[in-house]
Amino acid sequence: MSVALQDAATVVLLRDGSQGLEVLMAKRSASTRFSAGAFVFPGGAVDPGDSIAPDVCVGLESDQCDARFGEAGAARFYLTAARELYEEVGIWLFDGPPPGDPQLRRKLHAGALSLARVLDDCGQRLDAQVLHYFSFWTTPPMMPRRYRTRFFVGQMPHGQTPKVDAVELTELCWTTPQQMLQRQRAGEVDLIFPTVKELQRLSQYASVEQALSALREIDEVPEIRTRHRLENGRRVLILMPGEPGYEDLPAW
Structure with missing residues (x-):
């Protein structure tokens, strides 16, 4: 039986550490239905509410965005990436401070509150320039769950600290790409194939500036x-x- 493809977005969040470029990685709960127990980049499936993206994203021309992604309504991927980053690891990419409700992440994740309502109440927008689209992976057939995942890269905002949601994710770590790949080879962690390949790509960069400069130059994302x-x-x-x-x- 064929499995329906689901649109998704993920964020490779970077910072400069004492040993060079570091990436934020999260361990998925053993109870999740996709990549259980694996270390991944924060992200998740597109929600219908993410279609409000053209109204809440700045620095993004819808026609140009659709042409680059090869489909209509592609701005939604930016909003999915930012929303999932907040829901899963508590990092707020919008143009103001995170709302003060301590239960906001839980409410958004549970669908009890819409991101559109939150942004309308606080008057904030997403500057799409903080995220850079650079990779596109589709899960092969015969897998129990299948995704068309758009990969974005961004820099860790100043003054914020990631915090695991303790629902879909159980732990977080900042690591160099080389360290995570070494741990995988040693059998200490589980990584899915796209994560391995993207970590290998990131391992060639020594700093956030170098990585972003190179990845911003990618025009076509096959x-x-x-x-x-x-x-x-x-x-x-x-x-x-x-x-x-x-x-x-x-x-x-």
Whole structure:
């Protein structure tokens, strides 16, 4: 039975640390239905309410945005990214201080309060320039849950401290990409394939400025659809577009 694709957005949040570029990573709860127990970048599925993006985002031309993403209403991905970052790790990217309600994150996550109402009440907007779209991954068939995930990168805002939601996520850590990849190779942490590849990409940058300068230059963001070589019903090799043998495997 085919599994429906769901739109999603994730945020690679960066800061400069004592050992170089660091990225914020979160461990998903063992009870979640996707990537349980894995370390991931904060993010989640697009909500219908994220369609208000053109009304609450500044620095974003809808027509140009749609052309870059290749579909209508693409501004919603920016709002999804910012909303999920707040719901999951408490980082507020909008153009003012976070609202004072200590239960706001829980209410937004539970659907008891809409982000549109919150932004209307506080008169804040999202400057889309704080997020930079740089990667696009689609979950392969035969997975129990499938997503079309847009990856954004941004800098950790001054004066804020990430805090785990303790619902979908159980712990947070700042780490260099190299350290997280080393932990994965040692069997200490679980990472899904797109996370590994994006950490490998980030490992070439020494600072936030260097990373953002390079990733901002990306104009075209192709959809990444990996293909898998199977033997005896087990996945043994994951190939990226352009790698040897990729075109020999079935398209999807």
